[in-house]
Amino acid sequence: MLKLYHDPISPNSRRVWITLLEKELEFELVEVKLDGEQFQPEYLALNPFHHIPVLVDDGFKIVESLAILDYLEAKYPKPAMLPTDAKDLAIARMAQLVTVNELLPAISPLFPMMLGLGEGNPEKIEQAKQKASTVLKFFENLLDERPYFGSQNLTLAEVVAGTVVPWLPRGSVSLSDYPKLSAWCDRLMVRPAWQTTEATPEMIEAFKSRMAARMAQTPIS
Template sequence: MLKLYHHPISPNSRRVWITLLEKGIDFELIEVNILDSKYLKPEFLTINPFHHVPVLVDHGFNIVESLAILDYLEAKYPTPTMLPIDAKDLAIVRMVQLATVNELMPPTIILSSVILGLPGGEPDKIEQSKQKISIVLNFFEHLLDNRPFFGSDSITLAESVAGSIVPWLTKGGVSLSEYPKLCAWCDRLIARPAWQKTQTPEIIEAIKSRMAARMIQTP
């Protein structure tokens, strides 16, 4: 059986978790506490020397980097398909994946203190982050056509990647009201069982409490 080493609040992990569920693949979910020193123990480093999640283990074959894992799953488990065959549609999926990783995630990380409801964060940097995020959201809005998903009538790997971040942006004060297609897309995603199952609000609350406690203890 496949083993997925993950952490609930990692969007990189969640995109793989979602894909496994959408494809109906049997797997074992193994949580790695990235906020704990045990995370850096030699046992985990033998699986991934870069000491981050996710890692997918398939009968002794260790796959790191979430996008590589998604491609592996699509190639090995092609049904249901999550990549379009048409060249234009495939390009749309890839653009959404890479724009999420390269353009959306960096400013979202800066918003993490707001999303987690923690004090701190420089107002100027937060505002700059929101402006960068708006550029990506506008790009996504124009990539969506009359189909329910990016480049397809059925869910794709674009949804696995962008869908692990975009719906959370409202918690950081980013409004989706100017992006009606993207807003409807988010509604479709969060209603799906895979998104419902991978939502972990109790973990978020626990991490918020832990981080707040650390900030109080810091001189």
């Protein structure tokens, strides 16, 4: 059986979790608490880079979430979650890679607000919002009259971008200026896979407690 090592707060983990659900595969979830478990020898044997997620399929270990998504799409092609048309495939890939390479790094100063941990440096927050706005405008233009990026059906672009963009309002980044993107988020949020994997208040509080304990153990230099 497929086994996913993950953290429920992590968008990297969640994109794999959603894909497993959308493809209706049988799998086992193993939570890795990011307060040190990722550095334990047992986990380092799965991923020497101590990141999540890791997918294990009959002893075969796959790290890096985008590689995991490609593996799942190739091995379990029904339902198809990537377009075959060259232009549409490029649209889906752009949404994936812009999320990973541009949006996620840019909004790191907003993570404390998203998780209810307070605000950080105002200048960095403003810079993060401006960078997020650039990505949101790009996504708004990338969406056409179809419900999903480059497709009438859900794609891997949705499971990547759709685990980040809907969280932006928690970081005071409004989607009101992006009607197509806002409607796209609404379509995703009613899907059972999104609802099943949405972080509960209890999960967020547990994560906050672990982070607070970890920070308390970190010596101040």
